[in-house]
Amino acid sequence: MFDLLHLKPEVKDKPDARSLAPEHPERGCAIEFRDVTFAYSPERPVLKGISFSVPAGSTLAVVGPTGSGKSTLMRLLFRFYEVGGGAIRVDGMDIRDLTQDSLRRQMAVVPQDTVLFNDTIAYNIEYGAPGAPRVDVERAAEAAEIHKSILTFPKQYDTVVGERGLKLSGGEKQRVAIARAILKNPAIMLLDEATSALDTATERSIQGSLSRVCQGRTTVSIAHRLSTIVGADQIIVLQDGLIVERGSHGSLLEQGGLYAEMWHRQLEAEEEARTGAGAKEDSEDAVTSA
Ligand SMILES: Nc1ncnc2c1ncn2[C@@H]1O[C@H](COP(=O)(O)OP(=O)(O)OP(=O)(O)O)[C@@H](O)[C@H]1O
Numbered sequence: 001m002f003d004l005l006h007l008k009p010e011v012k013d014k015p016d017a018r019s020l021a022p023e024h025p026e027r028g029c030a031i032e033f034r035d036v037t038f039a040y041s042p043e044r045p046v047l048k049g050i051s052f053s054v055p056a057g058s059t060l061a062v063v064g065p066t067g068s069g070k071s072t073l074m075r076l077l078f079r080f081y082e083v084g085g086g087a088i089r090v091d092g093m094d095i096r097d098l099t100q101d102s103l104r105r106q107m108a109v110v111p112q113d114t115v116l117f118n119d120t121i122a123y124n125i126e127y128g129a130p131g132a133p134r135v136d137v138e139r140a141a142e143a144a145e146i147h148k149s150i151l152t153f154p155k156q157y158d159t160v161v162g163e164r165g166l167k168l169s170g171g172e173k174q175r176v177a178i179a180r181a182i183l184k185n186p187a188i189m190l191l192d193e194a195t196s197a198l199d200t201a202t203e204r205s206i207q208g209s210l211s212r213v214c215q216g217r218t219t220v221s222i223a224h225r226l227s228t229i230v231g232a233d234q235i236i237v238l239q240d241g242l243i244v245e246r247g248s249h250g251s252l253l254e255q256g257g258l259y260a261e262m263w264h265r266q267l268e269a270e271e272e273a274r275t276g277a278g279a280k281e282d283s284e285d286a287v288t289s290a
Pocket residue numbers: 006040041046064065066067068069070071072073
């Protein structure tokens with residue numbers, strides 16, 4: 001979501017920028033996009049007038065075809081780029097009037113692919129809140145349900161992970177990201193669902209951890225598997241930089257538009273995968289019980 005390798009114009013704080021400091025981050029912050037437009041290069045608009053409101057503590061899911069602008073919308077909220085037109089407000093304040101540091105301190109990102117540093121697992125989790133005491137790191141790991149796995153690592157929390165250390169699985173890396181987010185204790189959670197498939201059991205259990213972490217906080221998630229957002233308070237469907245549909249899962253299905261089409265297509269694909277996998281599991285059961 002945040003590809004740092006691309007060159008980008010620098011976002012600067014105003015001299016009189018204010019600090020975003022919600023008194024109760026665990027209750028979330030309200031987010032509002034009003035007529036937001038954006039282009040990476042002038043000849044190619046990417047967001048063409050996006051408006052929505054996310055009340056504090058509620059969840060918004062963003063879906064849409066590849067290239068429709070979902071990640072861009074998140075990058076703008078993180079103020080990784082400035083909006084071209086319109087405004088983004090957090091708790092009623094235009095994010096251009098806030099310090100980037102205070103804004104980002106209230107946001108935790110659980111990205112598609114978590115980057116691990118070649119350092120200890122404790123350091124990798126602590127990255128969410130540098131200087132946090134070990135007891136808090138362990139509590140975050142417990143909440144992200146990775147604590148028990150860490151205890152099996154050769155040097156437990158002091159085990160070096162990453163490229164030159166212990167390699168973690170995709171699911172474990174996601175749990176590190178969740179632990180980082182928990183430790184950060186942000187008002188806003190930004191989730192970018194992994195496209196790469198984890199196995200169904202891991203996926204379900206990670207979803208469970210995530211929904212506990214996000215409880216009560218304002219959550220914006222980019223979803224690829226629609227089954228993960230059935231309970232979202234609000235869903236927007238982006239297509240070519242515009243919101244083409246919005247509503248709850250139920251109302252979007254009733255509308256019978258793009259969302260309903262995506263939903264039915266996914267159900268069919270899952271059904272196909274299940275019948276294929278089901279047949280395989282049955283035969284494996286037969287082998288193990290024989
Ligand atoms: N750094 C960039 N520079 C120039 N163009 C970009 C950049 N990032 C994204 N784009 C373009 O902006 C459009 C929207 O991209 P974005 O990543 O927001 O889509 P998305 O909906 O998140 O897609 P996906 O589901 O594939 O992740 C695409 O056409 C993409 O090629």
